[in-house]
Amino acid sequence: xxxxxxxxxxxxxxxxxxxxxxxxxxxxxxxxxxxxxxxxxxxxxxxxxxxxxxxxxxxxxxxxxxxxxxxxxxxxxxxxxxxxxxxxxxxxxxxxxxxxxxxxxxxxxxxxxxxx
Amino acid sequence: xxxxxxxxxxxxxxxxxxxxxxxxxxxxxxxxxxxxxxxxxxxxxxxxxxxxxxxxxxxxxxxxxxxxxxxxxxxxxxxxxxxxxxxxxxxxxxxxxxxxxxxxxxxxxxx
Numbered sequence: 001x002x003x004x005x006x007x008x009x010x011x012x013x014x015x016x017x018x019x020x021x022x023x024x025x026x027x028x029x030x031x032x033x034x035x036x037x038x039x040x041x042x043x044x045x046x047x048x049x050x051x052x053x054x055x056x057x058x059x060x061x062x063x064x065x066x067x068x069x070x071x072x073x074x075x076x077x078x079x080x081x082x083x084x085x086x087x088x089x090x091x092x093x094x095x096x097x098x099x100x101x102x103x104x105x106x107x108x109x110x111x112x113x114x115x116x
Numbered sequence: 117x118x119x120x121x122x123x124x125x126x127x128x129x130x131x132x133x134x135x136x137x138x139x140x141x142x143x144x145x146x147x148x149x150x151x152x153x154x155x156x157x158x159x160x161x162x163x164x165x166x167x168x169x170x171x172x173x174x175x176x177x178x179x180x181x182x183x184x185x186x187x188x189x190x191x192x193x194x195x196x197x198x199x200x201x202x203x204x205x206x207x208x209x210x211x212x213x214x215x216x217x218x219x220x221x222x223x224x225x226x227x
Contacts, residue, residue: 042122
């Protein structure tokens with residue numbers, strides 16, 4: 001596709017349920033990022049994938065959060081036993097990776113998660 | 117560790133007035149700096165980056181390494197500039213290209 005695609009665009013789930021959020025990066029982009037944006041807050045880094053390197057998971061807020069990426073394509077962010085504080089927009093982004101400075105990062109439209 | 121600070125959560129100006137959105141960073145290496153913008157109901161998008169030294173939609177930003185700042189400026193604000201603006205920092209070398217964002221500044225341009 002032409003841009004980063006995320007699904008679902010909106011998800012309402014009950015507290016305690018598990019949710020999976022999907023991201024399709026731009027074809028050929030080796031770097032993939034997940035961010036969280038709570039209402040009225042800035043962007044919070046969650047996890048970063050770069051090619052076959054070990055992912056940078058330093059931003060995951062708890063062990064209820066995990067993410068996987070299949071090769072250099074689709075990524076899935078999983079939140080187990082959701083809590084109300086998990087309600088946020090989850091943004092995925094991708095970029096090409098090379099050692100030339102200034103690679104642009106392209107964002108998806110986000111998945112709006114509401115935990116009730 | 118790198119950090120980006122945007123001291124103003126909200127900024128309100130009148131149409132035609134100059135606007136400056138502040139961004140300060142802390143990073144021990146040589147940074148790459150960006151401004152991203154999110155208009156209402158649209159996805160986050162790149163506005164400009166310091167290495168390009170470009171002016172986009174009338175906005176400019178100069179990297180000041182002495183003051184560790186990358187303030188975004190526009191001499192005459194327009195109503196369509198109303199949006200959320202994020203300053204972002206990234207390593208310029210190594211294998212980790214994680215982008216670190218500030219908390220954002222909501223700019224409102226009043227008629």
